[in-house]
Every structure is written in C-alpha cells, then in structure tokens.
Amino acid sequence: MLENPVTGPAWDLSSEYESVSSSALRADLDSLSIFLDEAETHNRHFTANRDLESAQALTKLREQASTLLSNVGTYAHCLLSVDSQLEDAQKLNGELQSFHKRFGDVFEPLSQFVDDADDTTIAEYLSDPAIEPNAFLVLRSRERAHENLTLAEESLVNGLSQDGIHAWGKLYDQLAGSLTCCVSVGNEEQEMGIAQASALMSSADDHQRKAAWAAINEAWSAHDESTSASLNAISGWRLEMAKQRSRTQDIHFLDAPTHMNRISRSTLDTLLDVAAQAKPLAQKAARLQARAYGKSGFGPWDLRAPAPNLAASGRIAGDTHSAGVSFADSLNLIADAYGQVDGSMADFVRMMAENKWIEGTTGPRKSPGAYCTGFAKSKTPRVYMTYTGGQSDTITLAHELGHAYHSWVMRDLPDSQKSYGMSLAETASTFGETLVRDALLDQAQADQERLNIMWEEMSAFTAFLLNIPARFEFERNLYKARAERPLRPQELKDMMSAAWQTWYGDALSEPDPMFWASKLHFYISGISFYNFPYLFGYLFSLGVYARRESAGDQFFPQYVDLLRDTGRMTAEDIAKKHLDADLTDQTFWLATIATLEHRVSAFEGLLDELGV
Ligand SMILES: [Zn+2]
Known part of the structure; x- marks a missing residue:
C-alpha cells in the first residue's frame, strides 16, 4: 500500500528574480558588463603603470562585479538543482561561463599586482579604508605568490579551464542529474533518478537499501569509462597545473586544499594521526550498529540505514509507529534545539521557513544531496535538500541551517571577510547537528527514541572518522598514481576498495568499489579534497560544543565572535584566540575524541539494556 x-x-526564489528572462536579471547582467568594461578601461593604464589609484579602483569594481556574478550564478544553480533539465537556466549558465572567463581575465592584473608588489606598496594600497578589510585575503594570497604564472599564461589557463577541467565537472553533474536506474520497490520495478534511488538507501528495509545501492552502482558502472575519463582529466589537470606552478618552489597537490581551508599541512597531518588513533573506537561503533540489526557486519548499503525499528519487530516494547516526521515538526524540533543556546537562534530557524528560504520537495529531476547557498545582493541564505521525513533528513536540515546561521551572523561584515575555508565552514553545521541530537536525547521517553538518536550519533561518528578518511586516502592515492598515468576503471575500483578496507577493516562485510563514481564530491572542478574539511569541522565543532558547559552564559556571544572571525583568520589563529588551543598538537583533538568515547559506551550500554 502506498502512503501519502x-x-x-x-x-521561493522570486524575491531575487521572477524568472531567467526577467528584466531585473537582465539589468544585473548589463551592470556586470558595464563594471567589466570599466575595469578594462582601467587596465589599459594599469598594466603599464601598476599605479595605486587604478589598483584601488579595480578592487572596488571587482567587488561590485563579483556580487552580481555570484547573485545570478546562485540563481541559475538553485533552479538547476530542482530541475537539471531546465533549458533556459542551462542557457543562462552557459552565458555566465563567458562572464566568469572575462571576470577572471579582467582582474588577473590586479591579482598579480597584489601578489607581486613590495610590502610598502601593499601597505599603502591597504590604507584606503574601503580596501583595508581585504588585508587578510591579500596577505594570504601573497603567501602563494610564488605559484603565479605570467599574466598571459594565467589568462590562457583561465580560458582553457572552462572547456577543460570545469567541463569535465559539468559532464559529471549532467550525467548525475539525468541518469536513471531501475529499483524494485515492493513487487514492482521502478525507474527513477539517482537522487530518488539514493534516498531509498535511508530506507528501514534491508532489501530496499541493498536493491537501491546495487541499482545505483549498476547505473554508474554503465558509465564507468566516461566517469573515469572525467576523474582522470580533473586530477590530471590539477597535477599538470601544480607542475607548471612549481617554477621557483615545488608545489604539492595538498598545498592548494590546505591553503584554501586555511589550515597548515601540519594541522592536517595531526588530524589524520588522531583519526587513525580513533579508528578502533569508530569501527566498534560500526559493529555495534550492525549488532543492533542482528547482523555480524554492515554492508556499504547500510551506512545510511535508520535505526532498526525494534519496537515494530517486537524485539522491545513500545510504540510501533514509524511514519515519517512532517517537515513542520522537524523544523520546530530544530528551532527548539537551536533555541537552547540562544532564543535568537530559534527565531532564525523559524524565519528561514517563513521566508520560504528552504527547498525540501521531492522530484525526479532534482539533484541529489543538500547544500546551503546565499544571494550576495540581498545577503540572504537558502537551504536545499530533499525532505522525505526520515530522521536523517531532520539532521541534514539541522546541518544546513547551521551553515545558513553562520552566514547570517556574518551578513553585516565586508564582503572580503565573509568567505571562510571549508574546514571552518563545517563548524556551525556540525554544531547544529549535535545540538539537535542532544536535545532529542534529552526529551526522549521511549527506548526506541533513544536508540534512534544515539543511532544518528553513531552514524555521524563513523561517517566522519571512517568514511571521510577513506575518501581522503583514495583521493591522495589517486593523485599519486595519476602522476604516472591515467587510471582504468578497474584500478579505481581496486583503489577505492583498498581505502575502505584500511579504514573500515572487518567492520564492513564488503567495500564499495564504485564509490569513486557515485560520490559527486570527487568531481567538483573548483575544489579538490572535498573530504578532510568535514573531519576537521566535525571534531573542531565538537571541541567548540564542549565549551558550552564550561563557558555558561558567556558561550553564545563567544560562539558568534568565533563564527564572525572565520572569514578573517586562519583556523589555527581562531583556535588560539577563542579556544586557547593548538591545532598542530594532538591534545585538543584527543580531548574531543574522549567525549566520543562516552557516546559510544552509552550506545553499547543501551543495546545491552535492550538485550539486542
Ligand atoms: Zn556542510
């Protein structure tokens, strides 16, 4: 029987633009053109003279142009997430591609000036009050000045990358959005999009999850040549660029992602050492989850399984009700949990829904996954996801609303201080998740409820401490091997299986060899290593969370101050200033792992108590 x-x-995106063809959108693109024309006029003088006045004027123009480009780009992206086949949004994206190229070209002389000028000139450049807020970014950029190619070369790379690395990323996105697979649901075979099939992997039914996983992998296997070509091209492009940029100093493929995340290689090494030390604990958590299902080990299709419904199966007494949670209930729950830190956080959650800034529908053409984005002009966030009422959807919503809150407390800052590295970007999101889980646990009456919540905790713990390191290990090994030659699909499968084996060990019944194709994070053309920042953010935010008790009433303002600094300091400096912690030392991280040990023990205690 099919339930509703x-x-x-x-x-509702209409507060930004009515449609792709709306006059407001066209006017923004026209203004963008004018800003770029003006910048070009400045450049005629600037490239020869490199004068301060032009540099400052160009900086202001770049900010104005960037706001418009980002605003229209976000709009196109939002539309295409809901319907990847939308023709006019696709065309708009194509149009924006040439704007991006022009933007990159026009402001490249300014970037080079900022990197190459001597310290005195830069101090003078930053003395303009309108430019001064850029200081952190400018000084960070100068740290990597040795990587710069000549102006003509940078322009060539920028031009070629649109139909090079970025085109490979787009190919993957279009494939992921249009690929369908056949999954048996109940007694019938249903054809569905990958996102819909992926949602079935959160099903409570063992067979359903396995069927969905197998169908998704079969669909990707049929495209393993094109996906591996894409992955080889993306990683190969980056390796070649690193080689080209190594003229004065050797560039490592981890330099760009660590710099981008505003952490040092030493912090990254410390983080992975700590993860390796926590591996037995995380594997224990994974085995306990399998035990709750009465299995000796989980399969890769079980990683997003909900808690087993022991009440329904009669294994424990209690409510057997298992219908999904409505969106409204889910939202109220999150608002209450956020509100425990400060009332304004609850108001924020409700405002997001009232303003229709959350997309949660289901649809065959929707892109899989969840994200938070924002419109640069109105300085307002948006949350995207597919909401189907599972408990993990509530957690996803809490996570994305954390991102949204982060951008909300920074909305009055200068634009140049609003962007943060991904590692710190996950601080507020994971903090939000933890808040919601703990609030749920406090309120829980029935055993099944407690099981559900602790289950989510364990799922997050194993995802961050086993799955994320496995992704990191795969990607690192991919770059090492790709430096020699492109890899065949079978080699990618073997490499992925080996990474899973290293981290999951015998806690999983088998690895997930097609994960290199099914995980879209490996295909983001603008960013590499879209994995370790999650591990960093998870442990870092739990470290911040642990301060809640010790700081008492002082916590909320401190938390907001910490978030507001994320766009103008390195992670190490933020930890020192707001947490008095050294991130290159294991102490801070191990203290966080210790709090997780209690959570795993509590979960084991519950299973013992329930006799499962
Ligand atoms: Zn996130």
Whole structure:
C-alpha cells in the first residue's frame, strides 16, 4: 500500500528574480558588463603603470562585479538543482561561463599586482579604508605568490579551464542529474533518478537499501569509462597545473586544499594521526550498529540505514509507529534545539521557513544531496535538500541551517571577510547537528527514541572518522598514481576498495568499489579534497560544543565572535584566540575524541539494556 509520502516545502526564489528572462536579471547582467568594461578601461593604464589609484579602483569594481556574478550564478544553480533539465537556466549558465572567463581575465592584473608588489606598496594600497578589510585575503594570497604564472599564461589557463577541467565537472553533474536506474520497490520495478534511488538507501528495509545501492552502482558502472575519463582529466589537470606552478618552489597537490581551508599541512597531518588513533573506537561503533540489526557486519548499503525499528519487530516494547516526521515538526524540533543556546537562534530557524528560504520537495529531476547557498545582493541564505521525513533528513536540515546561521551572523561584515575555508565552514553545521541530537536525547521517553538518536550519533561518528578518511586516502592515492598515468576503471575500483578496507577493516562485510563514481564530491572542478574539511569541522565543532558547559552564559556571544572571525583568520589563529588551543598538537583533538568515547559506551550500554 502506498502512503501519502512526506515531503518538504518548495523554496521561493522570486524575491531575487521572477524568472531567467526577467528584466531585473537582465539589468544585473548589463551592470556586470558595464563594471567589466570599466575595469578594462582601467587596465589599459594599469598594466603599464601598476599605479595605486587604478589598483584601488579595480578592487572596488571587482567587488561590485563579483556580487552580481555570484547573485545570478546562485540563481541559475538553485533552479538547476530542482530541475537539471531546465533549458533556459542551462542557457543562462552557459552565458555566465563567458562572464566568469572575462571576470577572471579582467582582474588577473590586479591579482598579480597584489601578489607581486613590495610590502610598502601593499601597505599603502591597504590604507584606503574601503580596501583595508581585504588585508587578510591579500596577505594570504601573497603567501602563494610564488605559484603565479605570467599574466598571459594565467589568462590562457583561465580560458582553457572552462572547456577543460570545469567541463569535465559539468559532464559529471549532467550525467548525475539525468541518469536513471531501475529499483524494485515492493513487487514492482521502478525507474527513477539517482537522487530518488539514493534516498531509498535511508530506507528501514534491508532489501530496499541493498536493491537501491546495487541499482545505483549498476547505473554508474554503465558509465564507468566516461566517469573515469572525467576523474582522470580533473586530477590530471590539477597535477599538470601544480607542475607548471612549481617554477621557483615545488608545489604539492595538498598545498592548494590546505591553503584554501586555511589550515597548515601540519594541522592536517595531526588530524589524520588522531583519526587513525580513533579508528578502533569508530569501527566498534560500526559493529555495534550492525549488532543492533542482528547482523555480524554492515554492508556499504547500510551506512545510511535508520535505526532498526525494534519496537515494530517486537524485539522491545513500545510504540510501533514509524511514519515519517512532517517537515513542520522537524523544523520546530530544530528551532527548539537551536533555541537552547540562544532564543535568537530559534527565531532564525523559524524565519528561514517563513521566508520560504528552504527547498525540501521531492522530484525526479532534482539533484541529489543538500547544500546551503546565499544571494550576495540581498545577503540572504537558502537551504536545499530533499525532505522525505526520515530522521536523517531532520539532521541534514539541522546541518544546513547551521551553515545558513553562520552566514547570517556574518551578513553585516565586508564582503572580503565573509568567505571562510571549508574546514571552518563545517563548524556551525556540525554544531547544529549535535545540538539537535542532544536535545532529542534529552526529551526522549521511549527506548526506541533513544536508540534512534544515539543511532544518528553513531552514524555521524563513523561517517566522519571512517568514511571521510577513506575518501581522503583514495583521493591522495589517486593523485599519486595519476602522476604516472591515467587510471582504468578497474584500478579505481581496486583503489577505492583498498581505502575502505584500511579504514573500515572487518567492520564492513564488503567495500564499495564504485564509490569513486557515485560520490559527486570527487568531481567538483573548483575544489579538490572535498573530504578532510568535514573531519576537521566535525571534531573542531565538537571541541567548540564542549565549551558550552564550561563557558555558561558567556558561550553564545563567544560562539558568534568565533563564527564572525572565520572569514578573517586562519583556523589555527581562531583556535588560539577563542579556544586557547593548538591545532598542530594532538591534545585538543584527543580531548574531543574522549567525549566520543562516552557516546559510544552509552550506545553499547543501551543495546545491552535492550538485550539486542
Ligand atoms: Zn556542510
């Protein structure tokens, strides 16, 4: 019997633009053109003279142009997430591609000036009050000045990358959005998009999860040549660029992602050492989860399984109700949990829904996954996801609303201080998740409820401490091997299986060899190593969370101050200033792992108590 499926609301983007062809959108693109024309006029003088006045004027123009480009780009991205086949949004994206190229070209002389000028000139450049807020970014950029190619070369690379590395990323996105697979649901075979099939991997039914996983992998296997070509091209492009940029100093493929995340290689090494030390604990958590299902080990299709419904199966007494949670209930729950830190955080959650800034519908053409984005002009965030009423959807919503809150407390800062490295970007999101889990646990009456919540905790713990390191290990090994030659699909499968084996050990019944194709994070053309920042953010935010008790009433303002600094300091400096912690030392991290040990023991205690 098919029940009325639980779903979330649609977002309303009309406050930004009525449509792709709206006059407001066209006017923004026209203004963008004018800003770029003006910048070009300045450049005629600037490239020869490198004068301060032009540099400052160009900086201001770049900020104005960037706001418009980002605003229209976000709009196109939002539309295409809901319907990847939308023709006019696709065309707009194509149009924006040439704007991006022009933007890159026009402001490249300024970037080079900022990197190459002597310290005195830079101090003078930053003395303009309108430019001064850029100081952190400018000084960070100068640290990597040795990587710069000549102006003509940078322009060539920028031009070629649109139909080079970025085109490979787009190919993957279009494939992921249009690929369908056949999954047996109940007694019938249903054809569905990958996102829909992926949602079935959160099903409570063992067979359903396995069927969805197998169908998704079969669909990707049929495209293993094109996906491996894409992965080889993306990684190969980056390796070649690193080689080209190594003229004065050797560039490592981890330099760009660590710098981008505003952490040092030493912090990254410390983080992975700590993860390796925590591996037995994380594997124990994974085995306990399998035990709750009455299995000796989980399969890769079980990683997003909900808690087993022991009440329904009669294994424990209690409510057997298992219908999905409505979006409204889910949202209220999150608002209450956020509100325990400060009332304004609850108001924020409710405002997001009232303003229709959350997209949670289901649909065959929706892109998989969840994200938070924002419109640069109105300085307002948006949350995207597919809401189907599972408990993990509540956690995903809490996570994305954390991102949204982070951008919200920074909305009055200068634009140049609003962007943060991904490692710190996960601080507020994971903090939000933890808040919601703990609030749920406090309120829980029934055993099944407690099981559900602790289950989510264990799922997050194993995802961050086993799955993320496995992804990191795969990607690192991929770059090492790709430096020799492109890899065949079978080699990628073997490499992925080996990484899973290293981290999961015997806690999983088998690895997930097609994960290199099914995980879209490996295909983001603008960013490499879209994995370790999650591990960093998870442990870092739990470290911040642990301060809640010790700081008492002082905590909330401190938390907001910490978030507001994320766009103008390195992670190490933020930890020192707000947490008095040294991130290159294991002490801070191990203290966080210790709090997780209690959580795993509590979960084991519950299973013992329930006799499962
Ligand atoms: Zn996130």
